[in-house]
Amino acid sequence: MSSEEQIIQLTPEICQAIDQWVLKYPPEQKRSAVLAGLRIIQRAYGWLSDERMRALAEYLDLPPMDVYEVASFYSMYERKPIGRYKLAVCMNISCHLCGSDNIIKHLESRLGICMGETTSDGLFTLRRAECLAACTDAPILQVDDRDYYKRVTPEIIDQVLEQLHQAGRKKGRDDAT
Amino acid sequence: MIKFEIDGKKIQAKSGSTIIEAADAAGVDVSHIPRFCYHSKLSIAASCRMCLVEVENGRKPLPACATTVTAGMKIYTKSHQAMQAQKEVMSFLLINHPLDCPICDQGGECELQDLSMGYGRTSTSFIEGKRSIKDKDIGPLIATEMTRCIHCTRCVRFCSEIAGLRELGILGRGEHSEISTYVEHSMQSELAGNIIDLCPVGALTSKPFRFKARAWELRARAGIAGHDCLGSNINIHIKRESDSQPERIMRVVSRTNEKLNETWLSDRDRFSYTGLYHADRLARPMIKQIGKWQETDWETALTVATQKLQNVIAQNGAQAVGGLISPNSTVEECYLFQAWLRSLGVPHIDHRIRQSDFDHQIQSPLVWSTCKCVQSLEETTSFLLIGSFIREEQPLITSRIRKATQGGARVHVINPVDFDFHLTLTNRCIVSPWGMVCSLAAIAQVLFGNDKKKLNIMPKPIAELIRQQKPNTVEHDIARDLQQDKAPLILLGALAQAHPYFSYLRVLSETIAIEIGAKTLHLTDSANEAGAWLATALPHRRIDGVSIKEPGYNAKAMLAKTLKSYCLFGLEPTYDSAYPELARTALQQAECVIVCSAFKNKAMLEYADVLLPIATHLENEGSFVNIEGTRQSFQRSVNKPFAEARCGWKVLRVLANFMGRPGFDYQTVLELSSELSRNLENDLQSEHIPPVDFKPLPTVSDNTVWRCGYWPIYRNDSLVRRAEPLQVLTVEQDLAKLRLGAALATHLKVNNGDRVSVSSDHPDAKPVTLQVLIDQRIADATVCLPSGLPDIAINGPLSVVRITT
Ligand code: SF4
Ligand code: FES
Numbered sequence: 006m007s008s009e010e011q012i013i014q015l016t017p018e019i020c021q022a023i024d025q026w027v028l029k030y031p032p033e034q035k036r037s038a039v040l041a042g043l044r045i046i047q048r049a050y051g052w053l054s055d056e057r058m059r060a061l062a063e064y065l066d067l068p069p070m071d072v073y074e075v076a077s078f079y080s081m082y083e084r085k086p087i088g089r090y091k092l093a094v095c096m097n098i099s100c101h102l103c104g105s106d107n108i109i110k111h112l113e114s115r116l117g118i119c120m121g122e123t124t125s126d127g128l129f130t131l132r133r134a135e136c137l138a139a140c141t142d143a144p145i146l147q148v149d150d151r152d153y154y155k156r157v158t159p160e161i162i163d164q165v166l167e168q169l170h171q172a173g174r175k176k177g178r179d180d181a182t
Numbered sequence: 183m184i185k186f187e188i189d190g191k192k193i194q195a196k197s198g199s200t201i202i203e204a205a206d207a208a209g210v211d212v213s214h215i216p217r218f219c220y221h222s223k224l225s226i227a228a229s230c231r232m233c234l235v236e237v238e239n240g241r242k243p244l245p246a247c248a249t250t251v252t253a254g255m256k257i258y259t260k261s262h263q264a265m266q267a268q269k270e271v272m273s274f275l276l277i278n279h280p281l282d283c284p285i286c287d288q289g290g291e292c293e294l295q296d297l298s299m300g301y302g303r304t305s306t307s308f309i310e311g312k313r314s315i316k317d318k319d320i321g322p323l324i325a326t327e328m329t330r331c332i333h334c335t336r337c338v339r340f341c342s343e344i345a346g347l348r349e350l351g352i353l354g355r356g357e358h359s360e361i362s363t364y365v366e367h368s369m370q371s372e373l374a375g376n377i378i379d380l381c382p383v384g385a386l387t388s389k390p391f392r393f394k395a396r397a398w399e400l401r402a403r404a405g406i407a408g409h410d411c412l413g414s415n416i417n418i419h420i421k422r423e424s425d426s427q428p429e430r431i432m433r434v435v436s437r438t439n440e441k442l443n444e445t446w447l448s449d450r451d452r453f454s455y456t457g458l459y460h461a462d463r464l465a466r467p468m469i470k471q472i473g474k475w476q477e478t479d480w481e482t483a484l485t486v487a488t489q490k491l492q493n494v495i496a497q498n499g500a501q502a503v504g505g506l507i508s509p510n511s512t513v514e515e516c517y518l519f520q521a522w523l524r525s526l527g528v529p530h531i532d533h534r535i536r537q538s539d540f541d542h543q544i545q546s547p548l549v550w551s552t553c554k555c556v557q558s559l560e561e562t563t564s565f566l567l568i569g570s571f572i573r574e575e576q577p578l579i580t581s582r583i584r585k586a587t588q589g590g591a592r593v594h595v596i597n598p599v600d601f602d603f604h605l606t607l608t609n610r611c612i613v614s615p616w617g618m619v620c621s622l623a624a625i626a627q628v629l630f631g632n633d634k635k636k637l638n639i640m641p642k643p644i645a646e647l648i649r650q651q652k653p654n655t656v657e658h659d660i661a662r663d664l665q666q667d668k669a670p671l672i673l674l675g676a677l678a679q680a681h682p683y684f685s686y687l688r689v690l691s692e693t694i695a696i697e698i699g700a701k702t703l704h705l706t707d708s709a710n711e712a713g714a715w716l717a718t719a720l721p722h723r724r725i726d727g728v729s730i731k732e733p734g735y736n737a738k739a740m741l742a743k744t745l746k747s748y749c750l751f752g753l754e755p756t757y758d759s760a761y762p763e764l765a766r767t768a769l770q771q772a773e774c775v776i777v778c779s780a781f782k783n784k785a786m787l788e789y790a791d792v793l794l795p796i797a798t799h800l801e802n803e804g805s806f807v808n809i810e811g812t813r814q815s816f817q818r819s820v821n822k823p824f825a826e827a828r829c830g831w832k833v834l835r836v837l838a839n840f841m842g843r844p845g846f847d848y849q850t851v852l853e854l855s856s857e858l859s860r861n862l863e864n865d866l867q868s869e870h871i872p873p874v875d876f877k878p879l880p881t882v883s884d885n886t887v888w889r890c891g892y893w894p895i896y897r898n899d900s901l902v903r904r905a906e907p908l909q910v911l912t913v914e915q916d917l918a919k920l921r922l923g924a925a926l927a928t929h930l931k932v933n934n935g936d937r938v939s940v941s942s943d944h945p946d947a948k949p950v951t952l953q954v955l956i957d958q959r960i961a962d963a964t965v966c967l968p969s970g971l972p973d974i975a976i977n978g979p980l981s982v983v984r985i986t987t
């Protein structure tokens with residue numbers, strides 16, 4: 006007899022958001038909503054804890070392994086806590102030619118961390134990204150998987166950091182959608 | 183049938199078969215196609231590409247495991263193109279695989295090692311670093327060396343398709359993919375050990391066997407598994423005697439038998455051998471003299487046993503002796519046991535140690551209903567399961583039912599606990615033990631409740647019970663589904679058999695079966711229950727099947743009556759009996775207790791007078807009758823069972839000889855078996871016996887609390903209880919708790935973690951104090967407290983209990 010595991014429930018808002026995705030697929034193909042479900046949870050909490058992934062599996066009536074496999078396959082799903090903001094610099098050819106190397110160096114020295122690390126105040130995590138399909142505006146900085154900053158220069162980076170710093174200290178994580 | 187060619191040979195195969203299936207079916211006629219990910223019992227992954235073959239007019243080599251044959255196809259498995267492709271694949275596989283076979287536990291029985299002999303190159307052009315993966319801890323049974331994994335995904339597919347529990351998965355991607363449970367934990371599946379056999383490399387190996395021996399040092403002997411009623415076929419691997427060690431059984435693996443276990447084996451059958459050389463094992467005969475135990479030789483021990491038993495009989499008559507034998511004993515042992523005791527005039531003989539209700543026994547068939555074909559379970563479309571934690575009781579029968587459900591079969595369950603079977607259930611009635619009887623009666627009511635004639639010919643209390651019911655929607659649903667199905671199957675499990683109203687459950691299920699044209703099947707939780715019935719290790723029936731006018735005591739009465747003397751065979755009643763408290767008192771009060779057993783325990787040393795060491799089923803010779811009704815014989819695997827232990831049948835024969843009984847002259851087990859076969863062939867016919875009275879319905883009040891005391895999978899018999907790796911898993915399950923549902927907890931005013939005492943419903947029952955654990959799977963008015971656990975002895979696995987807070 007297996008001992009009872011602590012079950013975390015997803016919030017009603019998250020469930021609602023997932024339901025919209027579930028509707029898009031045939032009823033027996035609920036698992037198609039795993040990708041969206043993970044994205045929604047990650048947006049709400051910043052990362053995907055084991056318990057929340059299990060809760061998603063439970064919600065979609067799947068074995069937890071189905072969720073773990075998907076979450077570990079894609080590098081944009083965070084399975085460990087990360088900083089308040091995820092800064093991703095594109096490293097593919099166009100951005101590279103336009104100096105994304107320098108951008109990274111600048112970010113590393115400004116934040117005092119290396120690629121992949123998180124600042125000690127928990128505000129920023131530095132990541133590299135593959136082509137973000139915005140080569141015309143290279144080099145690209147992407148914040149939190151959705152906001153693009155185009156043709157970034159060290160000056161723009163400084164401004165962005167300053168803004169985020171202010172915002173990040175003022176309020177916590179935004180709404181759960 | 184489709185005609186085509188492999189390597190120039192003309193072959194026929196069923197349409198729709200793949201090239202690899204067709205080639206394997208053709209057997210030695212065609213050359214073996216190398217493969218890693220393909221397995222005939224699993225879905226097709228086509229991920230390793232080792233099986234690439236050339237197909238005429240094909241643009242490129244095709245995977246034989248995923249390509250179906252077509253008429254006139256010409257396939258070349260050894261052509262230049264095919265060989266080239268296979269060699270390339272092999273060099274890719276070896277890029278990351280360590281080349282250190284001498285220090286790998288799989289060395290000598292590794293599919294990768296074997297195939298690399300044929301397809302590997304002598305040198306590699308890969309000079310970069312190899313990847314390495316951290317090993318995983320997946321429990322006490324399976325050792326991992328994940329760097330060796332070639333990602334064939336056989337283990338992953340096995341878990342989800344056969345074991346029904348997706349415990350393993352491929353995590354990460356590309357270079358970084360690895361097989362893992364993600365969250366580290368011991369594997370929960372009771373079939374997990376099969377991935378050891380499945381893994382083509384040394385990534386998953388047996389933990390208890392790790393580095394104990396090399397494959398070529400071992401000799402394999404065919405055997406029959408002895409922990410459930412399927413009778414899985416096994417190979418026992420034995421290491422020869424050496425200067426440092428006597429002959430030893432080193433491991434057990436599965437032996438293919440498509441009809442029974444296919445290529446699988448349950449963990450209980452695979453790892454129970456680890457208990458063989460436990461410190462409790464009886465090495466030499468022992469006798470108790472003035473309260474002190476001493477080891478002795480067989481001659482002395484048998485003389486003492488004879489004297490003691492004859493003394494009791496001389497003073498109190500043979501009526502004062504009772505014989506209890508384990509239903510895990512061989513047919514031959516059961517036969518000799520009853521023959522020996524009956525020759526002494528002893529009437530009390532039984533093997534039904536877990537049964538509580540013996541009413542209606544004379545109307546039992548000579549043999550428990552059997553399922554003529556385990557394979558056919560897969561085609562059954564509707565099951566009604568009554569009183570069984572079937573996944574733990576019958577792991578591989580469950581996997582057949584699981585396959586049936588994957589094809590759409592419906593499974594309905596009546597149980598006191600919502601056990602997880604790792605399969606989809608259609609309907610469940612989770613009710614107290616008495617509620618189980620009522621649910622079944624409710625189903626009967628839906629089916630024929632209006633038919634006065636039918637009710638009138640039924641035993642009164644049962645007809646009464648059927649009339650009383652008010653079926654709910656679930657019961658309606660179940661009844662309707664069973665009625666509509668062509669050939670439904672009703673399964674009675676170990677909890678039904680241990681039920682205090684077993685006779686009710688039996689009559690009800692049989693009546694329902696007749697009504698709807700279903701079959702009933704008893705799943706017994708021992709290896710040879712059917713054989714024990716046939717060999718009449720029973721108080722009420724003679725070997726020719728005729729009932730005895732005045733039957734002796736049954737297993738329960740024998741213990742309740744505290745006889746002067748007991749003869750026990752292969753049993754530890756304080757763990758195995760449905761009445762452990764009664765057993766302890768009765769045995770302790772007896773003047774003389776003679777025990778034939780492979781193991782000793784503390785209680786046994788207190789109550790026994792003579793201990794005679796016998797072989798376990800892995801060392802024994804004889805036969806078991808399985809669920810199909812097939813008698814499977816096995817020979818001794820080792821030259822000599824452990825130390826001075828002897829095969830049980832010999833011990834019984836010599837006991838009879840010592841007591842001067844004539845007719846016990848068997849020289850070999852074969853002689854005995856053939857005499858028995860002659861007996862059994864004598865067309866056994868049940869006599870017609872008029873209906874008997876049934877005990878009245880119980881009075882159930884709002885305060886009645888029932889117990890569900892199932893025997894956990896690894897507490898089921900003496901050998902598994904000594905298998906340490908399996909015990910680790912049992913401990914992890916934290917079973918020694920009093921589990922109950924929230925409603926009952928509120929009613930009793932207890933909370934999680936509170937300590938309460940439980941006892942059987944008898945004025946002088948000794949209470950046991952336990953922690954409460956609220957568990958939603960337990961039915962109302964029921965607590966779950968398993969049987970067979972150390973230091974918890976409560977009579978009646980499914981009886982009423984008293985709880986004091
Ligand atoms: S662990 Fe073994 S069975 Fe599982 S994927 Fe790897 S090589 Fe295959
Ligand atoms: S290379 Fe950076 S956006 Fe395309």
Ligand code: FES
Pocket residue numbers: 216217218219220227228229230231232233234245246247248
């Ligand atoms: S056996 Fe065919 S691809 Fe693996």
